[in-house]
Amino acid sequence: MAQIKVNHLTFAYESSFDNIFEDVSFTIDTSWKLGFIGRNGKGKTTFLNLLLGKYEYSGSISLDWACDYFPYAMEPSDLSKTADELMEQWKPGVESWRVMCELSELAVDMELLYRPIRTLSFGERTKVMLAVLFSGENDFLLIDEPTNHLDQEAREIVKRYLAGKKGFILVSHDRDLLDACVDHVLVLNRSTIEVQAGNFSSWWENKTRADAFAQAENEKHLREIGRLRGAMMESQRWATKSENTKIGYDPIKEHDRSKNTRGYIGAKTKKMEARVKVYEQRMEKNIAEKEGLLQDVEQIRDLKLSPMEHYKDRLVEAREMSLCYEDGAAPVFSGLSFEIMKGDRVFLQGSNGCGKSSLIKAILRQAGTKDVGTESFTISGKLEVASNLVISYINQDTSHLHGDLRMHAFEHGLDYSLFLSVLRQLDLEQVQFDKKIEEFSEGQKKKVLIATSILTPAHLYIWDEPLNYVDVFSRMQLEKLISEYQPTMLIVEHDVRFREKMATKTVEM
Secondary structure, three states, rough: EEEEEEEEEEEOOOOOOOOEEEEEEEEOOOOEEEEEOOOOOOHHHHHHHHOOOOOOOOOEEEEOOEEEEEEOOOOOOHOEHHHHHHHHOOOOOOHHHHHHHHHOOOOOOHHHHHHHHOOHHHHHHHHHHHHHOOOOOOOOEEEEEEOOOOOOHHHHHHHHHHHHHOOEEOOOEEEEEHHHHEEEEEEEEEEEEEEEOOHHHHHHHHHHHHHHHHHHHHHHHHHHHHHHHHHHHHHHHHHHHHHHHOOOOOOOOOOOOOHHHHHHHHHHHHHHHHHHHHHHHHHHHHHHHHHHHHHOOOOOOOOOOOOOOOOOOEEEEEEEEEEEEOOOOOOOEEEEEEEEOOOOOOEEOOOOOOOOOHHHHHHHHHHHOOOOOOOOEEEEEEEEEEOOEEEEEEEEOOOOOOHHHHHHHHHHOOOHHHHHHHEEEEEEEHHHHHHOHOOOOOHHHHHHHHHHOOOOOOOOOEEEOOOEEEEEEEHHHHHHHHHHHHOOOOEOOOOOOHHHHHHOOOEEO
């Protein structure tokens, strides 16, 4: 395979004052299984679009291979068409038999190709698009977050599928997926870009060691600068004192001093001032060295939470519960029994469409929470929610977000300055604060919802797929927050690492 060479790449959007990339150079191989890692808003999707030739830039990108991108773009009118009708539009020249071969690897029934796209689940759409993506020859593939909105079973299938492929860049924040599928990583650090062999875990281990070394070196430099500053001030003080004795003296107190002494004092002062100059130069050198040490250190800042204490131990109880939408013939789920006690972190687990979000809506309505949708459904069996229960809710959908951050804070009763502070802790850059939320990336929109929930004191925190599009470092921040404050939570989340670390109970649906 060939290489992709990026030389002195600089790019910024027309509406932005800041460069996304500035004088960036690196080389990658098109035979690699390359994981693309970086904070939200650092430019991962932008770089993929640069490879596709969508934007103009300065510098050069040397690429001799055609690129193809997942997910394929679809217009609203495409939803009524089948994948069989759309695949030629997605990938010109694609052959159906190749797509069918790929579908068999993804454990998908061929009849999905002939069903309207709108009737397919997120997982089914993902599998069909991946089958089309990998059905070509000699394409370098750009795969942008393929597991968002997928249930655990679908994620496992996609993970096994990608693990058997090569010649792609995979943008993902799922640590488990990156460890299973990639053999190199391309990392957008805070100030630099690096390419490294290995998967996410090997890179993170190396980075943790490098960051610890940088911190230790930084401390050493600070001590050296402090010592030099003290010596410089002492020498400066003696030089000043000596210089002041050159002119004017008391002949009684200094009877042994002659007029020639003035030249001696001047020479002595000059030597002291030269010594001060050396100290200053050494300090400047040390400071310059120090400034480069921490440029890429990822500081996972501590977040704070204010969970409320409810007078009841049992906050939610379901017994033989069933839920049915009024326009549906069969229940979404039935016979469900579980409870949420104070201090529990309950994770709902099950395939897409099994009713996880519907259950959350039922609990929210029972608790009297506003703005949880207009769908009509009926419940049979038992669902009890503690009285006066305050719930802080993260919706998996971000399409309702609008306006600027100040308006959002006002609508949700948040202290604006504190809201911005939490967003900064979640690494939302200050340049975003003046933009409309509609202009944010999906990961940045999720951080708006997370910050809103964190700042809302509650007895129960209900988070529905909170980590979709959210970067790895922010996921670690949230793990640390939950471990420290141990709030009562009901969560739908398919990130295996996150669930393994945070769950106290798992409810299979």
